[in-house]
Amino acid sequence: MGRWNTEAGIRTVEIGELRASYVPDGVGWLRSRGWFPDTTDADWTRHQDVLGPSGGLAASMGGLLVERGDRALLIDAGIGPVRQPDDPANPHVGAIRGGALLDGLAALGRTPDRIEAVAYTHLHPDHIGWSDRFARHLVAAPEWEHRDGELDAVADRVETVADGDEIFPGVRVLATPGHTPGHTAYVLESGGARLLALGDSFHSPVQIEHPGWRVAVDADPEQAAALRRRLADELGDGRTLAFGIHFADVQFGRVHETAGTPTWHPEH
Numbered sequence: 001m002g003r004w005n006t007e008a009g010i011r012t013v014e015i016g017e018l019r020a021s022y023v024p025d026g027v028g029w030l031r032s033r034g035w036f037p038d039t040t041d042a043d044w045t046r047h048q049d050v051l052g053p054s055g056g057l058a059a060s061m062g063g064l065l066v067e068r069g070d071r072a073l074l075i076d077a078g079i080g081p082v083r084q085p086d087d088p089a090n091p092h093v094g095a096i097r098g099g100a101l102l103d104g105l106a107a108l109g110r111t112p113d114r115i116e117a118v119a120y121t122h123l124h125p126d127h128i129g130w131s132d133r134f135a136r137h138l139v140a141a142p143e144w145e146h147r148d149g150e151l152d153a154v155a156d157r158v159e160t161v162a163d164g165d166e167i168f169p170g171v172r173v174l175a176t177p178g179h180t181p182g183h184t185a186y187v188l189e190s191g192g193a194r195l196l197a198l199g200d201s202f203h204s205p206v207q208i209e210h211p212g213w214r215v216a217v218d219a220d221p222e223q224a225a226a227l228r229r230r231l232a233d234e235l236g237d238g239r240t241l242a243f244g245i246h247f248a249d250v251q252f253g254r255v256h257e258t259a260g261t262p263t264w265h266p267e268h
Contacts, residue, residue, distance in 0.1 A: 003249040003266065004205070005052045008060040010104055013241065013252055013268050016191025018170050019067040020243070021108055022060075022251055025078025026098035028126065029056035030246075034091040035203065036213045047206050050248065056094050057204050059246040061126045062101055063118075064197055065108060066171060066188060072115045073168040075186055075197055076245065077101065080129025092216055101130050117159075119167055121199025121245075122180040123150040138167055140175065143182025176201050176231075178224030179215070195241045201227055203246045205264035208232050208255055232262045241267065 007027035013020050032044050032055060044051065052058055064075040079098035086094040105111065117136035120127055122143055131137060131154055139151070141160040151158055161167055161184075163175035174185040179200045188195040201224070207213060211228035218224040235242055235255035244251050250266035257263070 002049065004049045005058050006249050007058050008062070008247075008249040008251055010107060011252060011268050013195065015188050015193045015195045015241070016170070017068055018188050018190045018195075020188060020195060020197075021065045021067070022243070022245075023063045023065050023074075023078075023101055023104040023108065024060060025062040025080070025101035025104070025129065026060075026082070026096070028059045028061055028079070028096040029054065029086070029094035030059050030203065031055075031090075031092055031094060032057055035093075035216055037216050038214045043210075050204060050206055054094065058248040059126075059203060060248060060251065061096075061098055062104065062245065064243060064245065065105065065110065065115075066168060068169050068190075071169070072110055073171060074105075074115050074118045074134070076121055076127040076199070077118050077130040077134065079126040082129065096126075098126075098129060102133070116168070119161070119171075119173075119184075119186060121185065121197070122183045123147050124180070124200070125150075127200075140173065140182040140184040142175075142177065143180060143184065146181045176227055178220050178227045179218050181219060193241070194239070195243060196231075196235070197243045197245070198231070199245065201231060202244050205244065205247050205250060205253070205266075208235075208262050208264040236262050238265075 061079045066073045078101040081099035084096040112133040118134045119138040137158045165173045170190040172187045176185045186197040214221045238254045252268045253266040
């Protein structure tokens with residue numbers, strides 16, 4: 001197995017004065033044709049490199065630790081200590097394993113009490129798993145308004161944020177609805193460098209090439225597809241580094257056009 005079809009370990013990039021590190025929590029295996037229900041076997045013969053031994057897509061799960069000096073912010077909080085065996089009756093996801101996030105933070109010299117806040121891309125279970133360990137929580141207002149009990153246990157510690165808000169030095173909110181009503185990406189900028197944390201706007205690097213592929217779990221599939229097309233086009237000049245949290249072990253990369261088609265080029 002290569003980096004395109006295995007779970008990610010800790011990886012770190014420098015964005016000017018910001019340091020961004022993927023903190024692994026675990027992995028879930030997406031069923032290729034279940035997650036992307038309009039695709040065919042022929043579609044996947046062109047993308048064998050992203051498929052694991054069982055034919056699934058390795059969706060890494062964890063968080064993005066952003067540090068500036070002694071300060072720290074975490075974007076998303078993994079799935080938590082979960083062990084879910086493969087259930088053939090689940091049309092979308094196979095086996096899921098989580099539980100490594102706190103160990104990953106410790107390896108990077110951080111404990112939850114030394115992190116100012118968790119900023120969420122959205123409130124699906126694989127992004128809020130360790131939320132009870134942190135003191136402050138940042139959620140886009142539309143996401144909070146549409147929640148179904150998520151984060152109720154820490155509701156008194158939740159602050160809502162809006163598009164364009166700077167939530168940490170060099171980190172801004174970017175509204176990206178589609179996957180969920182209040183889905184949020186985050187823009188990291190410092191020293192002339194830029195990183196876009198995509199959240200679940202994309203679930204696999206193949207979507208850079210195929211932004212129109214419908215995702216079974218998107219709240220608004222048409223809005224989500226239009227957003228992917230726009231983001232792939234905006235990233236196509238290669239100047240902005242991007243981070244796809246579920247992109248197996250090729251999470252940091254840039255978009256370049258090959259014969260007029262945007263494709264994902266991993267870095268780091």
